[in-house]
Amino acid sequence: MHRLLLLLAAPISLLVATPSTPGTPSYEVELTGSADGRTWSGRETVSFTNTASEPLPEIYLRLWGNARGCGAVVVTGGTETRDCTVRKFPLAEPLKPGKRMSISFGVTMTAPDREDRFGRSGAFSFFGNALPVLAVRDAAGWHLESDVGIGESFYTVAADFAVRLTHTGNLAVPATGVLADGVVNARQVRDFAWAAGPFVSTEATSPGGVKVRTWATPTVTADAVVKARNEAVAALDDFGRRYGAYPDHELDLVLNDRWTTFSGMEYPGFVLLISPGAPVVHEVAHQWWYGIVGNNEYADPWLDEAFATYATDVHEGNHRAGCWPGTLPVAITKDMGYWGAHASSYGTYVYTYGSCMLHELERLIGTPAMDRLLAAYAKAHWHGVVTAAAFRDAAQAASSVDLSAFWRTHGVA
Incomplete structure (x- = not known):
């Protein structure tokens, strides 16, 4: 993982072992969206280092978007294992310790017809836990546990993402990271999420310098948007003082009043919120507790x-x-x-x-x-x-x- 130099100043009792492998992952993704933003297809390249002490014969991808129904996320290459949330990629040759390599594969994600973190709500599509990510192998072996249907069952390490999201529709596409020259870049995050639709957008900057953008569906009231944005601004600066400065320059809040299965869901730099009544501060706190401290x-x-x-x-x-x-x-x-x-x-x-x-x-x-x-x-x-x-x-x-x-x-x- 990057930024582990910070550990050098820590007492030895605070140290924990870095997950064995794959290490220092990075993702390059090129996706093209349908005009309505519901389906995104393209190619994903994952690079990683074998940080274990023995050769690495295979890797696994987690397709969490298939946890509540197979077929929403389709990957070319590899082989399916025990269920459709796990894809095994045997390597042509075992990767030697300390060596780095990349694999590429085609991917298509279609937002399911359900009002969920990966789903469709009217004219709006949400892609939480949709992008395939590397599974983790640590001292306990490969972690391929299933989503149990409540809460979160995810386990990923911090990675760099560079994602190009191209579309022809009249869409706003908020996403993890910061957009520059057509590519959304996110450094040292555990996942990448986005949404697509005709959102109404506003923004404000916290006194600490973090830009907070809101993306609301049309039925969310202006007062609810302002309330959520103000709560996020205050929480970001407070938590930054308490636990260490928020490492990114932007936080996107995506507000919808139609979700029934959850009230809020956190992703790095990107939060889905029911409105009104959203647990804004709790989801912002997750930017530290899981997002930063995983x-x-x-x-x-x-x-x-x-x-x-x-x-x-x-x-x-x-x-x-x-x-x-x-x-x-x-x-x-x-x-x-x-x-x-x-x-x-x-x-x-x-x-x-x-x-x-x-x-x-x-x-x-x-x-x-x-x-x-x-x-x-x-x-x-x-x-x-x-x-x-x-x-x-x-x-x-x-x-x-x-x-x-x-x-x-x-x-x-």
Whole structure:
């Protein structure tokens, strides 16, 4: 991963292993959209380095857009594995350690007829988790886990994207990254998302220098747009002061009032929001907690959702006194396989109890120590991948109190 030089100044206890391979990925994508913006076809080139200690015989792509129905994302080349969200590409020759290579393939993405993060809503199409991305292989092997139907099950490493989106329709196409000379460039992001349609656009710049653009469907009111934009501007600068400056120059908010399956969904520099009533601050917080400080969202969903919820509370001055319910029958650290089978408990444990645990930790070690902890933790893992053990180590390094009993009683031992 790029920017890992920041780790050199971190205490050794804060370090976590970089995912084994593929490393330092980059994506070059050329897509042409249909006149209505619903179908995009073209070619994608993925470059990567074998950062493992042994030859790499194959790679896998994740086609997350097929998680709720095969056929929405079609890739030429490779072979399908156990389901249509995984595409295996055997390499002509095993890639030696330290060597870099590229593969290219054709790709077509058609927004499904559903009002979802990858879907169609009236004249508007949304391409969240639509672009194929590299699967990750770490010490546990290749991560090819399925989407369980709730939350997020994604796991990617930071990468550079250069995407050309060409179309002939009368469309606005907001996307991750910044447009320059016809190419949208996004550096060190975990995914690339976009939308297409006749959006109404406005923009403002935060005092900290971040441009916030809104892209609204026509039935979203002007007051709702202004409210969402103002909340995002304030949150970006506040989180930048707390956890490290937002690394990009732009954040796009895409507002629609017709989504029924979710209220907000975060992508790097690009957020889908229900309007009115959108959880703007929470989704902006995800730009740090998952976007910058990454995690395996299938294995450790609490490491981004609990942190984004806690960050929202802190921004709003809500200390959640008394929210911890006591000993829990189930640990908040369960993976998405468990929560997929216990969906009714997912939000309560991962979001609410997870953030309550962080508030309890703050009350134990003190607010100044908690502030220093999160700032140092973000800096040490900037554009990296964290684990529960990494956070426990970081918290212990920031506190003079032995936290062993705290972790046991709060479900994160």
